[in-house]
Amino acid sequence: MTWFTIIIAGIITYFMRMTMVALVDRDLLGERVKAVLAYVPSAVFPAIIFPGIFINDYGTFIEMNDPKIFGAIVAILVGYFSRNVIATIISGLFSYWIIIFLL
Amino acid sequence: MLSKKQIFSKGILAVAPHMFSVIPFGIVCGAIGIELGFSPVLVYAMSIIIFGGASQIVFLQLLSGGASALIAVTSVGVINSRHLLYGAVLSEYLEKLSFIKKLLISYLVVDQGFAESNKFFQKNRNETHLHYHLLGSGGTLWVCWQISTLAGIILGSFVPEELGLKFAVPLTFIAIVVQDIKKLDHVIVMITCGLSSLLFFDAPFKSYIIISPIIALFVAALVLRLKK
Numbered sequence: 001m002t003w004f005t006i007i008i009a010g011i012i013t014y015f016m017r018m019t020m021v022a023l024v025d026r027d028l029l030g031e032r033v034k035a036v037l038a039y040v041p042s043a044v045f046p047a048i049i050f051p052g053i054f055i056n057d058y059g060t061f062i063e064m065n066d067p068k069i070f071g072a073i074v075a076i077l078v079g080y081f082s083r084n085v086i087a088t089i090i091s092g093l094f095s096y097w098i099i100i101f102l103l
Numbered sequence: 104m105l106s107k108k109q110i111f112s113k114g115i116l117a118v119a120p121h122m123f124s125v126i127p128f129g130i131v132c133g134a135i136g137i138e139l140g141f142s143p144v145l146v147y148a149m150s151i152i153i154f155g156g157a158s159q160i161v162f163l164q165l166l167s168g169g170a171s172a173l174i175a176v177t178s179v180g181v182i183n184s185r186h187l188l189y190g191a192v193l194s195e196y197l198e199k200l201s202f203i204k205k206l207l208i209s210y211l212v213v214d215q216g217f218a219e220s221n222k223f224f225q226k227n228r229n230e231t232h233l234h235y236h237l238l239g240s241g242g243t244l245w246v247c248w249q250i251s252t253l254a255g256i257i258l259g260s261f262v263p264e265e266l267g268l269k270f271a272v273p274l275t276f277i278a279i280v281v282q283d284i285k286k287l288d289h290v291i292v293m294i295t296c297g298l299s300s301l302l303f304f305d306a307p308f309k310s311y312i313i314i315s316p317i318i319a320l321f322v323a324a325l326v327l328r329l330k331k
Contacts, residue, residue, distance in 0.1 A: 001172065002141070002166060002172075003145065003148075005166070005172040006145070006148065006152055006162075007152060008172075009162060009180070012176065012180045012183070013153050013154070013180070013183045013186070014210060016180070016185075016190075017189075017209040017212045018190070018210075019190060020188075020189075020191040021193055021194050021208070021212075022202060024194070029191070032327070034195075036320055036323050039289065039319070039320060040188045040189070040191075040316075041218055041280055041283070042283055042292045042319070043188075043295075043296050043320045043323060044185050045218070045276040045296075046276075046280070046297035046319075047316055048214070048272065049276045050297035051300055051301065051304055051311070052270070052273030052276075053273050059304070061301075071274070072273065075278070075281075076277060080284065080285075085120040086120040088274065088277060088281060089120060089121075089124070089274045089275055089278055092271075092277065093270065093274065096267065097266070
């Protein structure tokens with residue numbers, strides 16, 4: 001039964017990935033829709049970023065002095081100026097670790 | 104004009120930094136499945152059949168918590184529905200591929216691969232072998248996901264929890280969108296999405312993950328209209 005459920009979940013997931021690429025003709029999308037699609041990364045990823053910072057493992061809001069907020073601010077600053085993905089991630093992690101391990 | 108191999112390598116390099124979040128996440132994902140009492144073969148098969156980090160964990164947690172199969176499948180569908188948006192964006196660049204190639208390459212589309220390849224596509228519209236970038240980025244993520252979930256299944260969660268590597272997940276996505284904070288319209292869309300995700304965090308089936316992008320895209324449409 002669990003196997004069957006996994007396969008159904010896999011098929012649904014695959015269809016989500018494949019439908020717009022392979023089945024839907026791009027010309028069906030109007031110009032306005034196409035213009036809005038340019039915002040997809042900005043419209044999707046904050047839904048992963050914000051809960052990952054502001055909500056803890058128990059599903060409640062963190063305190064305003066949580067080290068994750070500091071780590072995120074460092075990552076944003078380093079990322080903005082360095083334009084480097086590794087630097088962004090490492091600086092965020094290190095500043096977070098400095099607070100939780102050293103202070 | 105870049106060769107296929109060059110574009111493929113660029114795809115690999117583009118997602119390489121994201122391994123800081125993908126590998127620990129994969130290890131945890133494999134380890135949780137075993138801890139919850141599922142068979143190793145079943146937990147690993149999910150990495151091939153579903154191939155979607157967060158949705159795999161939620162799926163196993165729901166089933167082990169006694170939720171019905173319908174609820175588990177619905178949750179996976181809701182969590183992964185954002186791929187419809189990725190597909191809509193990518194279709195512009197994959198239009199010329201044959202139907203079979205479209206079917207095959209779709210399997211490899213995941214968050215970080217989509218984000219990095221989309222950036223490359225926007226800057227290199229005129230290249231002929233664009234899709235090799237997606238093969239490089241998606242293929243790398245696929246291989247690393249398989250190895251790391253397998254490692255978690257076999258070795259347990261050997262990454263110390265005190266390191267808080269979960270925090271690497273929001274950080275990799277910060278790295279993806281951070282250059283757009285110089286554009287006011289994008290900032291408005293990002294803040295709308297972020298605040299909506301906190302507001303709707305407790306909505307059923309983890310639906311905040313698709314509700315907030317939809318709200319944010321409506322705001323994007325409004326912003327576009329105002330810009331004219």
